[in-house]
Amino acid sequence: MSSVKKQLFEQLANIAQAISSPQRLELLDYLAQAERSVEELSQLTGLSLANTSRHLQVLKQNALVEVRKDGNKRLYLLAGNDVVNLITSLRKTAETHLAQVEFLLDSYLTQKDKLDPISADQLMEMSQNGEVIVVDVRPEKEYRQGHIPHAINIPPEDLDRRLNELDNSKTIVAYCRGPYCLFSYDAVEALQKKGVTAHRLVDGFPEWKAAGRPTTEKSQS
Amino acid sequence: MSSVKKQLFEQLANIAQAISSPQRLELLDYLAQAERSVEELSQLTGLSLANTSRHLQVLKQNALVEVRKDGNKRLYLLAGNDVVNLITSLRKTAETHLAQVEFLLDSYLTQKDKLDPISADQLMEMSQNGEVIVVDVRPEKEYRQGHIPHAINIPPEDLDRRLNELDNSKTIVAYCRGPYCLFSYDAVEALQKKGVTAHRLVDGFPEWKAAGRPTTEKSQS
DNA sequence: TAACTATTCAATTAATCAATTGAATAGTTT
DNA sequence: AAACTATTCAATTGATTAATTGAATAGTTA
Numbered sequence A, B: 001m002s003s004v005k006k007q008l009f010e011q012l013a014n015i016a017q018a019i020s021s022p023q024r025l026e027l028l029d030y031l032a033q034a035e036r037s038v039e040e041l042s043q044l045t046g047l048s049l050a051n052t053s054r055h056l057q058v059l060k061q062n063a064l065v066e067v068r069k070d071g072n073k074r075l076y077l078l079a080g081n082d083v084v085n086l087i088t089s090l091r092k093t094a095e096t097h098l099a100q101v102e103f104l105l106d107s108y109l110t111q112k113d114k115l116d117p118i119s120a121d122q123l124m125e126m127s128q129n130g131e132v133i134v135v136d137v138r139p140e141k142e143y144r145q146g147h148i149p150h151a152i153n154i155p156p157e158d159l160d161r162r163l164n165e166l167d168n169s170k171t172i173v174a175y176c177r178g179p180y181c182l183f184s185y186d187a188v189e190a191l192q193k194k195g196v197t198a199h200r201l202v203d204g205f206p207e208w209k210a211a212g213r214p215t216t217e218k219s220q221s
Numbered sequence C: 001t002a003a004c005t006a007t008t009c010a011a012t013t014a015a016t017c018a019a020t021t022g023a024a025t026a027g028t029t030t
Numbered sequence D: 001a002a003a004c005t006a007t008t009c010a011a012t013t014g015a016t017t018a019a020t021t022g023a024a025t026a027g028t029t030a
Helices: A003-018 A022-033 A038-045 A049-061 A081-097 A099-108 A120-128 A140-144 A156-165 A183-193 A205-210 B003-018 B022-033 B038-045 B049-061 B081-097 B099-108 B120-128 B140-144 B156-165 B183-193 B205-210
Strands: A065-070 A073-078 A132-136 A171-175 A198-200 B065-070 B073-078 B132-136 B171-175 B198-200
Touching: A003 A049, A003 B003, A003 B022, A003 B081, A003 B099, A022 A038, A022 A049, A022 A073, A022 A081, A022 A205, A022 B003, A038 A049, A038 A073, A049 A065, A049 A073, A073 A081, A081 A099, A081 A205, A081 B003, A081 B081, A099 B003, A120 A132, A120 A171, A156 A183, A171 A183, A183 A198, B003 B049, B022 B038, B022 B049, B022 B073, B022 B081, B022 B205, B038 B049, B038 B073, B049 B065, B049 B073, B073 B081, B081 B099, B081 B205, B120 B132, B120 B171, B156 B183, B171 B183, B183 B198
Parallel strands: A132 A171, A171 A198, B132 B171, B171 B198
Antiparallel strands: A065 A073, B065 B073
16 A cells, blocks of 8 residues: 555544543543533543543544633633544444444433434424424533524423423423433433423434534523 | 443444554455455555454454355455445544645645546436446456446556547546545546546545445446 | 365564653633 | 642553464365
């Protein structure tokens, strides 16, 4: 193989190496929802500060994340939506071929995946018809940094209290961080128990955004 | 993070680890075109037989390739089109963010990328109008195992001799193994020098196929 | 059955990766 | 300027990966 082609494969291998660590995948998952500081990421993941910083350097050197300064804080963010697409491809390959993944998903989402999830295309159509209430069940910080237009934010810790506020005559669609996030499952299950027509969106917000669909940072009020 | 989610990330990380080696990426590139034996792959890549086998075990354990027996030969093949999509995502991320990749591509494809490449969608449309001749410039073995319907096979070693055979009144589109493959560049350049309207397809055959577009194994005659 | 072809496995060595600990750096606050 | 907050870096240790070499395994052929 030509020297140049070999070097191109080495570059691709470097990126794959950067995401070959479960810890770095988790960091990317959190950064897909919102930009965050090293300290915050350390707390979310349970990694030491030094180790969190080390992993972020690896991601930065391979151009998967960028960093901006805010006072003495460094805020990390994804380098682009293509990084979301890369992780999505990785997840789809794992789900398609690895029995262990299927097994884990079955134990993780017991009975839950049978909640009539709807696709992003379906939601786009329903939204245009005005027949749906969209609920973002991620933490408020993530909601504020970007969400589906007109979505209402009900963070996980407020689920029990605030689901009663919703207009029961409309169909409700809840979405979350991504396919492995349980918050939207919990919300839909609770709503269905109250007799409300509710569904969960298949994708998380990052996948919705990476597909070029409309997003906003405007508050709902 | 919950134990199950952590295990899911570990599984994704295992797949990323499997493609974090330039040698395994090269093996996957060859397997994207056609199923091949260990011996053939060893010759194509220059790796020792034992090392080739070792790398294939890693790919197989992470469900990126499958193997079938043909006499005493083991023929390896890609596990699915999603593997092609994964490598495509990897390549796009690298091309988008890594300056080194841009630099390598510039030196590798000097002046060549300015050959008015056309997209798969454009080719689909032109094919339906019957106004185009499609040329597959991969080796015959790869052509035989799958190609775009009606495509003519002109392997790299026959380019100089057989380009004269083509109907000069039609537009010619050449495609190859993928974006890093030079054969289609060479073909288009040679044809344009003869005054023929020729383009190269942006994607390689594996990307075309992975997108669900029509393919066949039928010979052209 | 022996010889051959094709491939995998095990042991070894060298290189690389991951986490910890302590030191160093940089911006902000008092 | 000192103290504080936030973050990165270097050295060290242990674990993992990659390639080679030789042995072992499996199917086919004579």
